[in-house]
Each structure stands twice: as C-alpha cells, then as structure tokens.
Amino acid sequence: MNRQVKEIELLAPLTGPVVPIEDVPDPVFAGKMFGDGIGLDPLDTLLVAPCDGTISHLARTGHAVTLTTEEGAEVLLHVGIDTVELKGEGFTPKVQQGDRVVAGQSLIEFDPDYVARRAHSLVTVVAIANGDAFQIASRASGSMQAGRTRLLTLVPTGQPVMSPSASDAERAEAAAQAVGATAAAAGAAAAIVADASPSVEARGEVQLATKGGLHARPAARARDAARKFASKVELHYGGKSASLNSIVGLLGLGAGEGASVTVVAIGHDAREALEAVIAELGHDAPDENEQPSPAHAVSPAPRAAAPVAARALDPNTLAGVAASPGVGVGTLVRWDDGDVTPVERATGTPAAESRALDKALAAVDAELEATVARASQRGAVGEAGIFAVHRVLLDDPALVDAARDLISLGKSAGFAWREAVRAQSAMLGNLEDKLLAERAADLRDIEKRVLRALGLSSPSRTRELPPEAVLCADEFTPSDLAGLDTTRVTGLVTARGGATTHAAIIARQLGIPALVAIGDALHAVPDGTQVVVDANAGRLEYAPTTLDIDRARAERARIASVRDQNRKTSQLAAKTTDGHAVEVAANIATAADARVAVENGADAVGLLRTELMFIHRPTAPSVDAHRDSYQAIVTALEGRTAIIRTLDVGADKEVDYLTLPPEPNPALGLRGIRLAQVRPDLLDDQLRGLVAVQPHGAVRILLPMVTDVGELIRLRARIDQFQREAGRTDPIEVGVMIEVPSAALLADQLARYADFLSIGTNDLTQYTLAMDRMQAQLADQADGLHPAVLRLIAATTQGAAKYGRWVGVCGALAGDPVAVPLLVGLGVTELSVDPVSVPSIKARVRTLDYQLCRQRAQDALALESAQAVRAASREVWPLD
Template identity: 55%
Template sequence: DGGGPLPQEQLQALDQALEKVRSDIRGTLDHARQRKDNQEEAIFAAHLALLEDPALLDAARQSIAQGRAATHAWSDAIGEQCEILLQLGNALLAERTNDLRDLQQRVLRALLGEAWHYQLPAGAIVAAHELTPSDLLQLSEQGAVGLCMAAGGATSHVAILARGKGLPCLVALGSELVDVPQGQQVVLNADQGRLELTPDSARIEQVRQSHLLRQQRREQQQQQAQLPARTLDGQAIEVAANVASSQEAQGAHANGADGVGLLRTEFLFVDRHTAPDEQEQRQAYQAVLDAMGDKAVIIRTIDVGGDKQLDYLPLPVEANPVLGLRGIRLAQARPELLDQQLRALLQVSPLQRCRILLPMVSELDELLHIRERIDCLCAELGIGQRPELGVMIEVPAAALLAEQLAEYADFLSIGTNDLSQYTLAMDRDHAGLAARVDALHPALLRLIAQTCAGAARHGRWVGVCGALASDPLATPVLVGLGVSELSVSPPQVGEIKERVRQLDAAECQRLSHDLLNLSSASAVRHACHQHWPLS
C-alpha cells in the first residue's frame, strides 16, 4: 500500500491520548476540589466536557477513517470548532476558542509522547501571544511572577485563573509584545494595566522599594492579626473567616480570625454517592470547633440546589435553578436531610460556641418553622438551651423584612454575592455582566442599611460574609452602615483588621449614609477612594 497511517492504529492512538489528557484533567480537578478552588474546578470541568463533545470526536474519527494521521485529524477537528465559534461574532464565545486550543495542544503532546517543558528563571515575567489555562497552571507552579499576552480577553479562563492565583496578568497588549527580546527587564503594573518596556534603574529601584514596603506591611499586619480590631473611637468590629473545612479553620485561627463567620457545610455533601451520616457530620463540625480554640463558629445549614447539585439528591431539572429549590427551600422538600444535620450540630461541644445560620430565607415562616424544629430536637436530645440561630440575608425580600426576621433571629448575616445578583438581576457567572455585579451599588447599600436598622430595633447584630467583607475599600462603608462583624477569606484577616483600626466609626456613619444617594457602584467606589484612601 501507499504506506499511509492505518486507521485502526490511529484511532487507538487518539483514544489513548484522549484518555491520558482526561486523566490529567481529573487530577487537576481533584487538586482544585481539595483546595476548594471553585473557579479552577469549573474551568477544567468544562475542558473535560469539551473532550466528550460528540461533534469534535466524530469529526476527528471520520478524518482518520479517510486515511489521515491522528495528529492532523485532531488538529483540524479543533480548528473547525474554533472557526465556528469565531464566526458567531460573540466575544465571549471567541474567548472560549482558547480552551479548545489548550486541548488541541494537550492531545497533540500526548499523541507525540512529548511533555510540557519550559524552564523559567526565578522572578520571570512570561510574555506570549496567548497562554492557555493549562499553560497557566504549569507557569504558576514554576514560579512565574507575572504574565502578559498579545491576545486574550479579561474574561478568558486564563485571566480568571491568574486572578485566583494572585498572578498579575495583562491581556490584549498587541502583537508588538512578542518582539520584546528575552531577558529584557520590564515593569508589569497590573493595577494600571501597563507594561513598561524600558524602565531606567531609578524606576526599577522604585518598584523594588514599593514591593519591599508591601511585604513589610503584610508582615506587620500578620503580627497584629491576633489582636482585636477597634476603630479609633473605640468601636469593636469582629473580623472572622469564611471556611469550608477544619483544615481551613486551622489556617483561619493561625491568621488571627476572631471566629468562623461562615462554615459552608456543602464540603461534606459533594463528590460522593450517599449523604454523610449524623456521626460523620458531627465529627466534622466538632473538628472545626476544636480548630478555633475558644472562638465562636457559625455553621450554615446545607445550601445545595441552584448551581450545586448532588448525585444522590435527584432534584427536578429547573429552567432557572438559581431561582429554584435551593438553600432552606430544599430543606422543606427534603426535611430528613436538614433534621439529620441539625441533630449533628446540636451534639457538638461546647454547644454555646456553635451558631446555626439558615441560607436563602425569604419569609418569616421559614425561620419560625426551623426554630420550632430545633426546639423539638433540643427537647428530644435533652438539651436545655437552644444555640443562637441566624438568618442569611441574600434574597432582597429578607433585607426588606429584616426587622421582622430580627425579632425571632439572634443575628443576621448578609451574603453580598447572592444579594447583589438577585437585586441587580445579573448572573455573577455571566462573563459579559460579571464586572457589573458590584455589591457597592447604591441599591445594595440601601438594603444593607435597612438590614442593619431593622436588626438594631431588636438589639441584634449584623455580619457580612459575602465577598464585599473582604474588600478593604468597602470596610468603612459597612462599619458606617452598622455592620459589626466581617467574615473574610482567611489570608485577609490581618489586612481587614488593620483597615478597621484606621477608621473613625462616627465619621464612617456620617459619610456612608450619603453614598446611598449616589448613581452607581463606580460613583460609590470613587467616593470611597476620596473619603478613605487605601494607603
């Protein structure tokens, strides 16, 4: 014969290469789950799904059947898919071609028996036409300190992963970038979106100094992190941490957290085929309490449904899952799940250090029903005193009813992530809108103000456990509106405590109420920079 590739062998080679890449991606997914890195997990889960796409696989296999080599068949099949996405004229879909090219390279490397290899010198800034998500993971492991790309978009998966890893990253710098000679000293200023190609020695020294100062400041924040946070005029603000496991709780305690402001219990329920039993749950909650020394731990009851589904809990397929059976609504559909969880929570010791938080409450009856249930379980278990019970304020209805809820709840905790997407009617995972889902929007601030005012009428405290609590620009606004607890990501405890100590609470109160009358989130951010500059 003409010595061309034998289709059977080529198909087998392609299948083996695909399986190798799938197995590598599964490893990345496991690692991301262990670190609770939801974004990384979602991005690589999408890659796994693309590798199962029948249109893609069929095109490659048909091409092999016609006598082409597996390498060419795979490259062409991906090329066609990219072409289709680019022709749709949608910027977001065009960015997804980057994910396809990632898979193109990975499968080709597996077919050719090559590994990803590129040795980086220490402190390297990497410039490329375009990097893919798997490039980014490799470069981050090799210690790259910054990335810049000639192409790419701000909402591409690479940019999202870089943000999650704290790597400064600039995109769409134009093709001249690729002509910058290797080994040249540059300054990457991600805050201002600039790459300085010819910095003189004075500029480099200036950058080194500011980098050094930042490091010293971080060390200082760490040293002060164990101390309480009080404003200049003596108001105590509790700075707690959001955690999702006892390991994270240990980290939070070491970072100086005043408690756990939100333990997400979903970590116990996901990635398994049966629900955890009462004993397993109790041990997990107890481990978090033990990790926090003598500090209080707020444990949120299971919040699945919406975008978080469980294998063993078949829920009806919903057209709009984020507006469907999730949070406390699920507990009403499957009361035995919540009962089991409440039983486990009521058996931790000491119980007075455990506070229970209910997600997605939208009316008073939901709170009263669960309160009654807890009272019954306490009686059953011979427990004299019910633990504190709080309500998540993440549905606008709950913020508007805060006063009624505060009469029967011991505290309120504002989840700004969901509250902002429900108030603004914008999905925070929508790449085209994500930048506008800003919890400093005046409408959100009004709901926060109303929540604090309603709680104060019954002498209850209000915390914030959404991402806004971790934003130092927002700290003075939240303190000014009446929030007394901020629950932040563990590494930020020291930074937010330092921010609190620089504020005058009375001044924050006076200035933050004026922000409610501004026109947009960007106007609020501008005013915050003016009133309370970030030093």
C-alpha cells in the first residue's frame, strides 16, 4: 500500500555558498560522525532557524544549537570549526533552550571577523543528528540566502530518496533498485540453514566487516540487536565460543577484521535473531576509534577580515580550562592511579557483600550514564562511545557472575570484583590482536571505578618520575603538589577542578602548565602516553606527531625567551607610562617560594598561605613552630614585607587532625576565621607566633572570610592583647580579605578598622556568581571579569578610599594579563601573583596608560558578560 511521506524542508540558516559535507575542514564533521548534512560559508552575521521547531539544546558557549522539528528530526547547527574554544566570545544567542521557534527566526548572532581570526574556519555545518530516523532526500548547491533558499529536504529513513521533480523513468529505476535490494537480502538470508522443529537452531557464517574486528563497540551493537529476540545467540571462532551477552567473552575470541565467525541462535525466533546479528556484524559502522581521512581544505569566501587558514582538528585532542599558562611536553603519569588492595576475607555475610557490590555497580552505572549524556549533549561522539562501552562492560555477566562466585566463598566484594576483572584483563592482554588487547585498559578503568564506589581508595605512593612527566589525576589537592620534583614535572592535567582551586594556584606558583576540567575522557588516555599540554590554547594532545612535539618545544622556548627578557627588568619598579606606581607582590607558601619571589623581583609578599604548615603535620603547630617558620620567610625576603594570612582550611583544603563536623556545603561553612568558633586555640597560637616575628613591621596579618565589622573588631582586640603579652608597643598592621560580597559592600566600614584590604577574586567570584569553583562544568564560566565581580571590586576601592586605605588583589585575576589594566583602572594599587609571574606582570604594567585604564575600567562595568569584558580589554590592550 502506498502512503504519502511528509517531507521536511530546511531553509538556509545563513547567507553564503554551500560546502559539501565531505569538504568541511574538520574530520569529525566530514566523516559524518555528527550525522549527514551540509556546510555553508557564511557571508552574514546571523544564524536563523531553517524550519519551525523547538530548541532542544543550546551550547553553553553559544556557538551551536540543535532544533527538533515537529516530526522528530534533530537538526544540529554549528557555527564555525572548533569555535567551542572561544568560550562564547563572539557569539550572542537569541534564544534559550526549550524555546519554540519559526523558520527564519534569529538563533545566534556572531562576529565573523572576531571568530574568523581565532577559529580554524567559519564554515558552518547543518547536520541531521538522528540520521537513523531521517535521511536527506535532496540537497542544494551554489549560493544560499538565509531564510529564503531551500537547503535540504528530509524524509523518514527507509523511504526512497527522490527529488520531487523526478521523472517516471527515474522512479521506475528506483523501484527496480529497491526490488534488487530485496532480492539481495533474500539471497543473504538463504545462506542461513535452519531446521523446522519447534526448538529451532539456526546457524550462519559472517565475515567481520568492522575495522579492527570484533572489538567492544561492534560486539555491543550485535548484543543489542540480539536482545530484541528471545533466542540465545552465541559466536564461535577459533575453537572457542562465547555468549552474545558477554562482551568480555566476545572480545576473548580474538576475531579480527575479515575473520569468518559462526553465529548460532537457539529458540523459537532463532532465524530472526540470526539475521539481525549477521546484518550487524556484516557491515562496517562509524567507529570513534577510527580517524577519518583528512578533509579537503575549503577556500573561504572573501570577507572584511582575512580569516585564519582552516585546518582540521587533530582527533587526538582533548579540551580543558587553562589553570596555569604555558606549554609542556612529556609522558603521562597517573598520579592517583595506584593499586587498591581490598581485604580478601569478607567481614559480613555473602548476602551483605553481594548487596554492597550491587550498590556499587548501580552507582558507577549511573555515573557513566551521566557522563555519556553530557558527552552526547555537547557532541563529543567519541567520548560518549568510550563510556557507553564501559557501561556495557560493567553489566557483563561474565564479570558479575565470577565476582559473585568468589563472594559465595567468603571473599569481600572488593576483592571478588578485582579478581574477576583481572582474570578477564589477563585473558585479553594475552591476545595477539593489539586492538582487542587494549580493551584490558577499559576493564581496569571500571575496576577502579567500582572499587572507589565500594569506599576503597588508592594509598598515597612514592613514584619515580620520568625526566619529563605530565601528571594526570581526577583532581589534585594542594598537598599532592607541595612536594613535586619540578625539574621533572612538565605539566599537570585533571579531569575535574577549576582554574581557581588552590591546587591550580600552586601550579601557577610552581610555573607548571596546567589544564583542568578536561572531563572523564582524560581517564581513557593510557598511562605512559606521550602528550603535549598547551595550556595557552586549552588543549591536551595525546599521541602527538614528531612535528607536534617540535612545535610545542619551540613554543616553550619562545615563552622562555620572553620570560628571560622580562626577568632582566624584574627588579625595577612597575610604573605606567604616565608615572602611576603599582606594587607587584608574590603569593607564596614556603621559605623556598620566598627566595624565588625575591629572584623574580617581587616588591613584597602579598599573600603567604599558611595552610601547608598545617596540612603536612600529624598535630597542630606550636607557637614556636609558627614563629620559626615565619621568621625564616621574613629573612629570605631580604627586607621586604610579608602579608601573612591566618589559617584558611575547609572546602578544598582539609586537615586530617582537625575533626571538623561534616558539612553539606563546606564552601559556606567553617572556613577562615570562622574556624575559631570550634578551634580558637589554633588561631590564638598562630597569632602569637606572628606577633613574635622580628623585626617589627616586617609582617602584616591578613584575616580571611571576614563578613562584617564585628568580626574584625573582635579579632583586632585579640591581636592587640597578644602584642601586649609579647611586650610589643608598636602596632602590627591588620588587613581583611574581601572574598564574600558582604565584605565588598561593607568595604567602607571595614576600612575604618583595617589597615588595608586584599581582594581574593577566586572566592569572590564563586560567591558572587553562585558557581562552585571546584565544579568542572562551570570552570570556564566562573570568570572574575564578570561585570558583577568588577562592580564589587570597584565598591571595595571606593570604600577603602574614604579612609585612605590601599587595596590589593591576591586572587588569580591579579596574574591575568587581560585583567591587569582593568584592575589598575579600578584603583587597585597592589597585585599579588605567583612568583614566576612577577616579571611578566611588571612588564605588563609598564605598557599601560593609567588615565586610559581608568576610563576603560568604568566602561567595562557597563558591559553584559565576562566574555564582553575580555574582548574589550584585548581590543584596547592586545596580548603578545
């Protein structure tokens, strides 16, 4: 019976010439990994809706949008290539996720000149994300007009792909082709031998067409195909057999590309199950392990600004957030990947251990499901595929049953799971097929995930590092980095965290390039892989070519040359071109840091973090220990003053012997001076040690997490008491950290009792924007140049000016060259940065005109986003 197929017409979302999908300058799009589609080289600045529909996804960086039609077609519109790396700069979304739109409605406005100068290409892709349900019946060529010219016609999958103007002869030919295809399918089915008894066994042979053979993804697809039927299906190869339900068992067959495999199905619907499995294994499907052939370069149409030459993104690349600038080359070393040794004997009954294992498996499955969903939502097909397979492995009966057998023998859940996984890993590791043997790494990954879910963690370990090591972890803590051999560590990369965590601060302090918030895809990069960390571009390249490495080393050399030039003038004062002085101080944690600060020309120490004194000790330091530690630092500073912050723990800084009560939200709990509420002895001992340092005047005390004047007045009274007890008559300067909005808004009141104010932009940004700075997904949005944060900085400097107090910035923003002109313009007179950054920040200040900074800073307060502020700053004060 014939039925009318409703076609979906997509209009051009942009004005410009058509680019065939195969010629889009990106192997992911050109290889149709996002689906079939078409490209456009835009000549205008507005992306419009190609049809009516609902905005089902809007990229948080505003460069891409997915529109779902009433019929269910998912249309991805992606402006430019690699434009996610612009982090929203140059893009202004005109819609929100969930909006209903009509054809021709504005979706995204973008700055083509800005994007073209910074992205690999402006070629914009229109792709059908659910190509399993819809196919392209016709596509246009030539030049398009936005919202007016028909670009694509879609029909449901399985319908003839036919132009509406096709002739009768063409339709007849299409019908003949369809009959031929049916006959071919029937011929293939005829190769299947089945008996006619009610308990049917069907057998057939299939030659594996998938590249790499029967690895995890084709095995998973075949298993899913068979699950639609009741029959049991097995594969036989090389004298071995495996149930289709066991992915690990299938991998153990070692069937490579082109191998002939016997498929056996038993059950009432055996014939149908056999056909489905053979059909799945007998054709090649796009695989994220494949690297599509490089796409041909596209010559962009002329436009006002010359675009950057298009180049395809290296598929061996992961994006992250820059936490410490620079470029590093080295061997990936998993810092938090030590072996876990569960106890062998169970402490509970087998039933209790089984329940614990079930709970852990469910938790890890939920974690992986969320990871796959996030990766799919942002279009990371390869990443989603990796972790989808991990979910399949997690559900493998060969693993779970083996673990349960061991539990029944009295073994603990952790021990049983580890032994079951390692037995399968050993089997795969012994296979001659390299690709299949590498799947053992997938098993080891889920082994560790489940052990962590069981409450088991890796012990701290001492490990000899290779000469060039890039350390990899889910997330670093400050104590992880405190004792690093900086002569061997060339880079740091983490799956989570943010650019303003204290571990990131320490990385900048050590001068080590660092990338954070890379995501779970980082865990799939094997230990020992050669990598390039380009923190300046926010990229981690794994398995780089020799040319990539040479380029990275050349960039490192260039950066080192600029640093050397800046160091030659680092001992000179930092003054703007019109004579305005800015003190550039250093953030440190140890006496060794103090010596580095002096060598780099720091005018003073603007922040001495004392947390490491507490973190590495089994018990709290005594008054004498405090005094001796600070005295050593003051001596190393050779007459420079030091601002020493009192203990600030909690949130991402934990101290084992501090038995603090559990908190659902540590960032809003007992932090900074609030700790005195439960452990006043700790703060008292520290303050006594501080007032004892000689000479008087070498130390200033900085109080963290102050929220109102009452707290400051009470603490100043205690400091005065300790000074009198020590026989000290001259007052010690006391400052307040401005890191919560209430402190910024009350700056004039605080300045009445404080000698200076120091802005901690990391926490101030977190609390102002309500964005956890430890949250990887928000790391690139928690930007201290947000206008709301800048307004609080302006309120702080204005409040301090009422009492003639000076204001410094000791957060990460002080070391951001894009932010420096604006901070100076807002009235900040001290910038405290990591010791290695002192020369470059001083050099930056010397290029500025103070009056221009004041004017532009006021303009920035009226902008709408951090991206707009950064763009405006770069326009006025370009970076090298």
